[in-house]
């Protein structure tokens with residue numbers, strides 16, 4: 001991506017962050033039904049996808065909150081993992097075992113699980129645990145028919161092709177993007193089957209869906225975008 005793409009991204013981030021700040025102020029007056037809407041849409045998605053595990057995120061003020069959605073998944077015994085960030089590194093992931101509000105706050109005040117692993121390892125274990133529970137036999141490469149892993153990806157904006165504008169740290173790109181931790185040759189016997197199970201769904205607000213975002217070679221794209229109004233398929237795979 002050229003420097004005009006980079007500055008276009010920065011300008012867009014600034015305007016979306018300003019709108020999110022205004023949203024926080026507005027929601028103080030109106031307690032808002034958005035978390036319930038996201039919970040409803042996530043529940044519907046989970047019923048359709050039947051994932052072995054769901055990777056969520058613990059929202060900061062202004063971001064769409066998945067707290068109600070993830071709490072409902074935990075109540076129904078669906079394994080939920082949350083990310084932990086370390087500057088300049090791919091995401092780590094850890095299982096949530098108790099109430100989201102009990103989680104310690106890590107970098108940038110984000111609630112993070114205290115026991116985490118690199119994402120490939122964490123997801124391979126989650127997949128194995130789910131397979132053992134279903135009596136299918138362990139192995140991240142449990143191959144065709146293995147249950148997907150749903151990854152709910154927070155974004156400042158998504159375009160109609162599923163291109164994402166993140167917060168600028170590159171965490172999701174380093175982990176799941178085309179040049180990230182899961183990238184590798186087709187001959188990669190461990191990562192390839194695990195990667196094939198990942199289903200990326202972006203999460204943002206309706207007014208953050210846009211026609212065309214600048215896209216860098218490393219940017220993660222998603223297969224659908226979830227907003228307060230529901231699930232939106234992307235137009236084509238990029």
Ligand SMILES: Nc1ncnc2c1ncn2[C@@H]1O[C@H](COP(=O)(O)OP(=O)(O)OP(=O)(O)O)[C@@H](O)[C@H]1O
Pocket residue numbers: 009164165166167168169170171172173174175177179180181216218219
């Ligand atoms: N696979 C990778 N390895 C190393 N650095 C990477 C990789 N992918 C992205 N980056 C770096 O991350 C930085 C941020 O990228 P970008 O602006 O696309 O982030 P973002 O998608 O908005 O952020 P985030 O995923 O944290 O929300 C860039 O400087 C980029 O070089």
